[in-house]
Amino acid sequence: MAERVVKRKDLREAARENLREYIVTYVFLALSVLFVVVSGRPLNDIFSQIVGRLSRNLFIVLALIIPIIAGMGINFAITIGAMAAQVGLMLVINWELEGITGLLAAAGITLPLAAFFGFLIGSLLNKMKGQETIGSLILGYFANGAYQLLFLFIFGNIIPLSDKVTIVGASGVANTLNMMGGGLYMAIDKIWSLPFTTALYGVSAVIVLASLALYFLKKISLKRLLALAVPAVFLSLVVLLVPPVYQVVKGTSVPMVTFLLVGVLCVFNVIIMRTRLGQKFRAVGQSRTVANAAGINVNRVRVIAIMISTVLAGWGQIIFIQNLGTLQTYAAHEMVGLYAGAAILVGGASLNRATNTQAVVGTLLFHILFTVSQDAGKNLFGNANIGEFFRVFIAYGVIAVALVMHTWRSNAIRKKNSLQA
Amino acid sequence: MSFEYVLEMNHITKHYGESTVLNEVTLRVRPGEIHALLGENGAGKSTLMNILFGMPVIHATGGFKGEVKVAGEVTHIHSPQAAMALGIGMVHQEFMLIPGFSITENIKLNREISKPNLVSRILGHELESLDHASMARDARAALDSVGVDIPEDTLVRTLPVGYMQFVEIAREIDKTGVKLLVFDEPTAVLTESEADQLISVMKSIAARGISIIFITHRLNEVMKAADTVTVLRDGKLVGSKPISQTNLTDMAGMMIGRGEEGIVTAPSREHALSGKVALKVRDLFVEMPGEAVRGLDLDVMEGEIIGIGGLAGQGKVGLPNGVMGLYPATGNVELFGEELPLNNPTAALAKGISMVSEDRRGVGLLLEESIEDNIAFNAIQVKKEFLTNVGVFKIRSGRSIRAHAREMIRNLDIRCTSPTQATGTLSGGNQQKVCIARALTMNPRFLFVSEPTRGIDIGAKSLVLDTLLRLNREQGLTIVMVSSELMELRSICDRIVIVAEGKVANILRPDSPDADFGLAMSGIKAQEEQTV
Numbered sequence: 001m002a003e004r005v006v007k008r009k010d011l012r013e014a015a016r017e018n019l020r021e022y023i024v025t026y027v028f029l030a031l032s033v034l035f036v037v038v039s040g041r042p043l044n045d046i047f048s049q050i051v052g053r054l055s056r057n058l059f060i061v062l063a064l065i066i067p068i069i070a071g072m073g074i075n076f077a078i079t080i081g082a083m084a085a086q087v088g089l090m091l092v093i094n095w096e097l098e099g100i101t102g103l104l105a106a107a108g109i110t111l112p113l114a115a116f117f118g119f120l121i122g123s124l125l126n127k128m129k130g131q132e133t134i135g136s137l138i139l140g141y142f143a144n145g146a147y148q149l150l151f152l153f154i155f156g157n158i159i160p161l162s163d164k165v166t167i168v169g170a171s172g173v174a175n176t177l178n179m180m181g182g183g184l185y186m187a188i189d190k191i192w193s194l195p196f197t198t199a200l201y202g203v204s205a206v207i208v209l210a211s212l213a214l215y216f217l218k219k220i221s222l223k224r225l226l227a228l229a230v231p232a233v234f235l236s237l238v239v240l241l242v243p244p245v246y247q248v249v250k251g252t253s254v255p256m257v258t259f260l261l262v263g264v265l266c267v268f269n270v271i272i273m274r275t276r277l278g279q280k281f282r283a284v285g286q287s288r289t290v291a292n293a294a295g296i297n298v299n300r301v302r303v304i305a306i307m308i309s310t311v312l313a314g315w316g317q318i319i320f321i322q323n324l325g326t327l328q329t330y331a332a333h334e335m336v337g338l339y340a341g342a343a344i345l346v347g348g349a350s351l352n353r354a355t356n357t358q359a360v361v362g363t364l365l366f367h368i369l370f371t372v373s374q375d376a377g378k379n380l381f382g383n384a385n386i387g388e389f390f391r392v393f394i395a396y397g398v399i400a401v402a403l404v405m406h407t408w409r410s411n412a413i414r415k416k417n418s419l420q421a
Numbered sequence: 422m423s424f425e426y427v428l429e430m431n432h433i434t435k436h437y438g439e440s441t442v443l444n445e446v447t448l449r450v451r452p453g454e455i456h457a458l459l460g461e462n463g464a465g466k467s468t469l470m471n472i473l474f475g476m477p478v479i480h481a482t483g484g485f486k487g488e489v490k491v492a493g494e495v496t497h498i499h500s501p502q503a504a505m506a507l508g509i510g511m512v513h514q515e516f517m518l519i520p521g522f523s524i525t526e527n528i529k530l531n532r533e534i535s536k537p538n539l540v541s542r543i544l545g546h547e548l549e550s551l552d553h554a555s556m557a558r559d560a561r562a563a564l565d566s567v568g569v570d571i572p573e574d575t576l577v578r579t580l581p582v583g584y585m586q587f588v589e590i591a592r593e594i595d596k597t598g599v600k601l602l603v604f605d606e607p608t609a610v611l612t613e614s615e616a617d618q619l620i621s622v623m624k625s626i627a628a629r630g631i632s633i634i635f636i637t638h639r640l641n642e643v644m645k646a647a648d649t650v651t652v653l654r655d656g657k658l659v660g661s662k663p664i665s666q667t668n669l670t671d672m673a674g675m676m677i678g679r680g681e682e683g684i685v686t687a688p689s690r691e692h693a694l695s696g697k698v699a700l701k702v703r704d705l706f707v708e709m710p711g712e713a714v715r716g717l718d719l720d721v722m723e724g725e726i727i728g729i730g731g732l733a734g735q736g737k738v739g740l741p742n743g744v745m746g747l748y749p750a751t752g753n754v755e756l757f758g759e760e761l762p763l764n765n766p767t768a769a770l771a772k773g774i775s776m777v778s779e780d781r782r783g784v785g786l787l788l789e790e791s792i793e794d795n796i797a798f799n800a801i802q803v804k805k806e807f808l809t810n811v812g813v814f815k816i817r818s819g820r821s822i823r824a825h826a827r828e829m830i831r832n833l834d835i836r837c838t839s840p841t842q843a844t845g846t847l848s849g850g851n852q853q854k855v856c857i858a859r860a861l862t863m864n865p866r867f868l869f870v871s872e873p874t875r876g877i878d879i880g881a882k883s884l885v886l887d888t889l890l891r892l893n894r895e896q897g898l899t900i901v902m903v904s905s906e907l908m909e910l911r912s913i914c915d916r917i918v919i920v921a922e923g924k925v926a927n928i929l930r931p932d933s934p935d936a937d938f939g940l941a942m943s944g945i946k947a948q949e950e951q952t953v
Contacts, residue, residue, distance in 0.1 A: 275541070275551065276533050276535050279533055286522070291531075293513070294517070294530040294531040295502050296531045
């Protein structure tokens with residue numbers, strides 16, 4: 001009898017624990033549903049917007065995962081990776097490189113630049129262990145100043161540029177760089193684009209066939225097979241057989257290569273954790289003391305984590321900007337760290353734990369709110385600006401909440417540990 | 422083997438600034454022996470081990486004099502990695518394990534077995550994929566050799582504390598070519614039965630030819646486990662001899678060098694107690710993580726020293742914490758006939774109960790504050806003492822605090838430079854004395870002392886126990902002393918309560934047979950009622 005009571009208590013405790021852990025996500029889920037309803041926008045419109053936003057934002061959000069696992073919190077300094085990418089894009093526009101070649105060249109320039117900046121960021125964060133999240137945020141602001149110096153003065157005056165990218169009659173790089181002309185616009189998205197329905201059926205078929213093959217090769221268990229195949233088949237059937245759902249999704253086209261890149265990054269995040277390096281990330285993230293005692297060069301591992309993250313964020317920024325088609329030279333990078341950080345936190349990640357799923361769910365919810373908040377604000381309060389305020393409010397609010405919850409939780413853990421010792 | 426000693430540390434001298442912490446110390450360890458290294462805190466054991474492991478702190482403070490020979494050859498160990506490469510391993514006192522990793526991952530940390538893959542062929546070794554199957558196999562073998570039968574994929578977080586030690590040992594054994602293992606106070610956090618298992622594991626490791634340096638405070642474990650014992654005192658070598666040529670009193674004497682009295686013994690008294698109940702506890706439940714109390718009844722008589730013993734995790738520490746209101750508690754508690762409200766530390770203090778916490782550094786002391794402020798803190802806050810009136814304000818009276826602190830420092834023999842020294846810089850024993858001083862400053866009628874001797878050396882232990890005894894005999898203070906060390910309880914207590922599974926298992930006399938204590942600790946009441 002007593003045992004059963006204990007068990008029920010455990011269950012309730014588990015549910016409460018889950019609620020505590022994902023409270024932010026649940027709140028955002030509820031808000032998203034509410035706002036979508038209130039906004040009164042047609043669902044197919046929202047849906048195609050969301051697919052577009054996911055395609056251009058997911059990559060950057062996923063770039064945050066490795067530093068979180070390595071115990072360095074949210075790397076807001078991915079902003080600096082974005083700056084590196086913008087240097088690359090600006091040069092590519094200057095050199096009049098076109099299409100996918102141009103983007104590959106930009107990615108090529110981003111790699112060493114972002115890696116070098118990542119090295120500097122990582123080395124600095126090693127001097128401020130425990131305050132990485134705030135440190136990287138401030139570092140992003142600081143770098144913005146250096147970026148302006150570079151783009152307003154050094155480029156154009158010291159490093160000569162063509163008048164394609166400079167301000168006419170003055171020095172420095174122009175405020176807005178148009179990428180429509182050079183064929184850079186949507187160079188990745190345009191490679192292969194499919195209607196959502198076709199894409200869904202195709203991907204589902206691939207998933208089902210691949211998991212069946214793996215199952216018969218005895219690489220995965222039956223449970224795993226079902227977990228992969230059933231949702232794929234279910235989603236396809238829903239779209240195929242439920243007309244309202246079909247109406248919502250039918251007009252949307254999906255940039256296949258962009259999502260493929262996102263998929264590759266997801267796989268990369270998983271695979272790297274199964275290597276020696278990944279084991280070090282995890283070890284350093286959980287206990288620097290223990291990792292150090294085991295002979296792991298903790299500082300080096302942390303620098304590598306930041307370097308990878310910075311480079312990935314740079315590439316993510318290229319994906320983002322090719323989708324927009326114009327490079328706002330002095331603004332495009334500004335909110336990158338903030339929005340990506342907020343998105344992953346909305347998905348239920350914390351300062352020391354993050355997964356691909358959390359990144360995807362978070363980006364989805366965050367951008368649903370982004371898409372509909374203006375209309376919702378207008379319908380609720382008769383003022384579109386309210387929705388706009390709300391966007392900024394949630395971005396900062398969710399980060400503040402995450403920081404506070406992190407401190408609470410680590411204090412609780414410390415207290416528990418000191419009692420056990 | 423062409424060498425007699427696997428490790429020789431000859432004539433090691435080390436200065437930290439002005440003070441000499443090691444003076445011409447020599448330690449020689451034979452292959453396959455268990456070599457106990459004894460010494461009070463500050464005797465130089467840790468410095469000697471830091472030298473052996475090439476810790477950065479040694480080089481940063483000017484290195485050392487003397488030679489280190491490993492397997493007969495003179496070596497210079499410049500870093501912990503170099504020590505590892507020479508086959509010297511360490512089993513830490515504080516667990517060097519990652520809680521979120523499985524046992525296998527911990528054993529193989531930074532020594533993972535990996536397979537090359539496409540990417541690693543280009544970008545290098547670091548990106549090789551882990552070979553979990555081989556890692557698990559090795560981990561299993563290592564666990565088997567220390568006699569632990571838990572599955573190797575268990576998360577360390579979910580292990581009982583006692584098993585973590587064995588995971589540490591398994592990790593060291595798994596390292597290929599390990600010749601010498603250093604066990605730094607390995608039994609400090611273990612229960613007695615776990616400690617016994619540890620000792621048998623150490624013996625089986627030694628039987629395989631691996632030497633062990635066994636650092637401990639517990640003399641009886643040295644007698645049980647070691648082949649040879651080396652004793653340090655104040656940075657000097659006191660002696661090194663085979664265990665067969667020594668005994669407990671001899672070793673205690675070598676260690677403290679203050680005559681033969683190592684342990685305090687209270688003259689037994691035939692219950693010259695008033696017979697009045699000082700503290701009446703009924704149906705007490707305390708929600709203290711890891712030390713929960715579940716329905717405890719107890720009467721403490723006025724003027725007695727009562728001991729609370731039992732295995733770790735059974736709830737003995739939960740009792741004082743619950744009564745003092747430091748952890749959520751339910752039940753009925755009466756102090757000197759008056760009801761004591763629970764979950765209210767201020768009320769408990771005001772009613773004249775004081776407590777010396779087991780968590781010296783966490784709860785007990787404000788580590789960055791001075792000794793005198795720590796001593797006076799509770800009295801200022803709760804009893805409004807040490808205050809002078811300046812107009813409408815009350816301010817602390819520095820002079821009376823200083824005078825009181827000096828008196829306490831003298832009475833309790835707190836070793837410090839001045840009353841203004843920060844408590845964080847004191848040794849464990851002296852921190853404990855500051856805690857006691859603060860509890861006494863409250864002029865308590867009733868004193869809880871929780872694990873008063875944990876982590877402090879024998880000399881300081883006997884001083885602490887003496888102090889408690891004196892307070893009881895001279896001032897009639899009723900004392901409840903919680904301790905994991907049965908010997909201490911038996912040496913000064915009038916009665917000993919053994920707590921098991923959050924309840925009183927039995928109440929015994931200090932001279933009750935060992936077997937009764939053993940039974941009570943496992944929750945069984947002895948056949949004949951030994952209740953006093």
